[in-house]
Amino acid sequence: MPKRDRACGGKVAHASKEAAAIAAKKMCRVGMNVYRCPKCGGWHIGKTRDPARSANRVTALLERHRRDLEQRMRPSEAAGTRGQD
Secondary structure (H helix, E strand, C coil): CCEEEHHHCCEEEECCHHHHHHHHHHCCCCCEEEEECCCCCCEEEEECCCHHHHHHHHHHHHHHHHHHHHHHHCCCHHHHHCCCC
């Protein structure tokens, strides 16, 4: 579970960029961005000046994360096709 960090003004510090992006998407607000905090090293959610760009970045990050998870869950295609001629 994310924790609030006093050094960061009480913001929630997420353990990974993906976790912060998922939380930002769940907030259903346009103009949210995720960033690495130089104080605590965690990932925070903040507002951006360009809402359209931010929404596109969060969506792209979640799509990459989904593809990475699918790829890890798939058995190796190369190992499964050897010797099946």
